[in-house]
Each structure stands twice: as structure tokens, then as C-alpha cells.
Amino acid sequence: MSSLSDPLELSYIRAVNLALDELLQSDRRVVVYGEDVAIPNGPFGATKGLHAKYGDRVFDTPISESAMVGAALGAAMGGLRPIVEIMYADFLLVAMDQIVNQVANSRYVSRGRLGAPLVIRTQQGSTPGSCAQHSQSLESMFAHVPGLRIAVPATPQDAFAVLRDAALIDDPMMVFESRRLYPIKGSVRTETGFSRMGQADLVRSGTDVTVVAWGTALNWSKEAAEQLAASGISCDVLDLRWISPWDRAAVLASASRTGHLVVVHEANRVSGFGAEIVSVAFEELGSDLKGALRIGSEPVPMPSSPVLSSAVLPTADRIVAGVLSLLKEKVS
Numbered sequence: 411m412s413s414l415s416d417p418l419e420l421s422y423i424r425a426v427n428l429a430l431d432e433l434l435q436s437d438r439r440v441v442v443y444g445e446d447v448a449i450p451n452g453p454f455g456a457t458k459g460l461h462a463k464y465g466d467r468v469f470d471t472p473i474s475e476s477a478m479v480g481a482a483l484g485a486a487m488g489g490l491r492p493i494v495e496i497m498y499a500d501f502l503l504v505a506m507d508q509i510v511n512q513v514a515n516s517r518y519v520s521r522g523r524l525g526a527p528l529v530i531r532t533q534q535g536s537t538p539g540s541c542a543q544h545s546q547s548l549e550s551m552f553a554h555v556p557g558l559r560i561a562v563p564a565t566p567q568d569a570f571a572v573l574r575d576a577a578l579i580d581d582p583m584m585v586f587e588s589r590r591l592y593p594i595k596g597s598v599r600t601e602t603g604f605s606r607m608g609q610a611d612l613v614r615s616g617t618d619v620t621v622v623a624w625g626t627a628l629n630w631s632k633e634a635a636e637q638l639a640a641s642g643i644s645c646d647v648l649d650l651r652w653i654s655p656w657d658r659a660a661v662l663a664s665a666s667r668t669g670h671l672v673v674v675h676e677a678n679r680v681s682g683f684g685a686e687i688v689s690v691a692f693e694e695l696g697s698d699l700k701g702a703l704r705i706g707s708e709p710v711p712m713p714s715s716p717v718l719s720s721a722v723l724p725t726a727d728r729i730v731a732g733v734l735s736l737l738k739e740k741v742s
């Protein structure tokens with residue numbers, strides 16, 4: 411483990427792998443399983459080397475997401491701390507009954523006697539050629555369900571820290587990683603790695619507009635903020651990190667100060683979580699909030715063509731255009 415003065419330079423997917431390794435090493439109750447996570451080392455390498463190191467505590471399952479999640483709930487109630495990998499977030503829909511009706515309600519229907527200390531980790535979002543059934547971003551669908559905690563880490567540091575956090579909490583956790591971000595490298599501190607559940611991270615300070623993003627949308631937002639700076643527009647950029655619970659205090663404080671709010675997410679704009687944030691901001695801030703805007707993917711099935719998908723996704727150019735439209739009175 412590195413010292414405070416010696417962070418590790420890791421890719422996002424390697425940070426996930428390291429978090430799983432440390433959890434398996436530190437707690438024998440932890441088990442990791444899913445499709446192709448053991449012998450093949452995981453479809454994206456998140457579990458590389460773990461089966462060889464920890465044996466049957468890391469194992470492959472049949473292709474049945476419902477069975478995987480149902481078994482995790484039973485194992486969690488029996489004293490284990492399972493971490494289940496769902497290969498693509500789209501496949502969570504096969505396990506909706508187990509997640510929404512069973513896992514999320516376990517503590518409530520047992521009058522608090524039975525918790526569900528389990529983690530469902532998956533990856534989502536569009537990459538070239540992935541097509542409609544392997545490109546959906548579904549975090550808002552599950553944020554609607556009481557009893558689930560939802561994280562969407564955007565950096566290697568948070569990929570490590572959020573997973574470490576999630577596996578130590580006595581509630582069901584869902585961690586939505588990003589396939590697009592897996593190769594991106596960054597500094598990771600392992601000894602201070604906890605992500606402070608429900609707290610956003612201010613990654614850029616500004617005065618004119620608050621930009622809130624998570625997951626892949628964070629990098630697009632940071633790129634947009636750089637471009638806007640050249641036009642004299644100063645952006646607060648908040649990495650929300652957690653969708654349930656989300657950092658209302660940080661968002662409201664920033665939006666109150668700048669007077670303008672833009673929420674960006676890769677998920678469809680229609681009924682996305684950005685609508686919840688904007689609604690709360692107007693309810694709480696009233697006339698102090700001069701304007702707000704949601705920027706998300708267009709509400710169409712994701713094309714496999716990179717050219718077409720770039721027209722659908724909330725890329726930096728679309729964010730810049732949205733912010734300039736919102737602030738048109740400032741730049742006119």
C-alpha cells in the first residue's frame with residue numbers, strides 16, 4: 411500500500427481491480443462473482459488475477475442475472491458480503507424483480523432484522539459499435555427506488571474509493587462504472603481512498619455558471635469549461651459522484667452563488683436524474699436561480715456508428731452551446 415506522498419498511477423479498470431483485491435484480502439466474508447469473472451479474468455479485466463489468488467471466493471456463474479442477484483441477497487442475509495458483476499448495465503433489466511422488489515425492500519419488510527450488505531457493480535454508456543442494447547445509462551431508473559444507494563464514479567481515484575466504500579456499508583449498493591473511462595489513467599491514493607458517500611467533488615471553481623456532471627459526462631464538462639473560459643465564461647464544475655444520496659447542499663450552494671445551473675449526464679435527457687436536480691434547485695432557490703438547463707443524450711436508441719453516436723451524446727460542443735444559450739444575456 412502506498413504512502414500519502416506516493417500515490418499510484420492507475421487506469422480506471424486497474425483501480426477497480428485493486429479495490430476488489432484489497433476487499434477480498436481484508437475480509438473473508440467478501441465473495442466476487444459474475445459471468446466470466448474467474449477463469450477468463452473478467453470481460454474487461456476488473457477481476458484479473460483474483461481467482462488465481464483467492465480461489466473459490468471468486469467464481470463464474472451461469473448467464474442468469476436474476477439468479478446472480480437473488481443469490482447475492484440470500485448470501486448477504488446469511489452473513490457474506492457479495493460483490494456481483496453484471497457485465498453490462500443493460501442486463502440489469504433482467505434482474506429488476508430481484509433488485510427492486512427484493513433487495514431494495516429487504517430491510518424494510520424484515521423490520522430491520524435483515525439487511526442486504528451487497529454490491530452490484532456494472533458498467534454502462536456508449537462506446538463505438540456497442541449498439542443500443544449495450545449502451546444504455548440507467549442510473550436514474552434505480553435512483554427512483556427507495557432502499558438502493560447509487561454511485562457513478564468518474565475517475566480512477568473514485569473508482570477505487572467508491573467501491574471500497576460500497577463494500578463496507580450495510581445497505582445494497584449499485585456502482586455504475588464506465589466502459590469508456592476504463593483505460594483512462596489517474597492518481598490513486600489507496601490509504602485515504604474512501605469517497606465520503608453522498609458528497610460531490612468540486613473539480614473546477616468559477617463564478618458564472620454551475621455545471622453538475624457524473625460519470626463520462628464529467629470529462630465532457632471539464633473540456634467544455636476550458637473552451638468557455640476562452641470566451642470569458644467561468645464555470646463551477648461539480649462531479650456529483652453519488653446519485654443516491656446526492657449532494658444537495660453542494661449543488662444548491664454553488665447554483666445560488668453563480669445563479670445558473672447546467673446538469674449534464676450521458677443518460678437520456680428525458681426523465682433523467684438531471685430533472686430531479688433542476689427541480690430541487692428551483693424549489694429551494696426560487697428567484698436566486700436565474701436559469702437552468704439539462705443536457706443529456708438524445709432520446710433515441712444509441713447508434714453503433716461513432717459519427718451518429720457523437721451527434722446523440724452530450725459532448726463538449728453541445729455543453730458549450732447550451733451554456734452560451736443559457737448565458738446569452740452575458741455574452742451579447
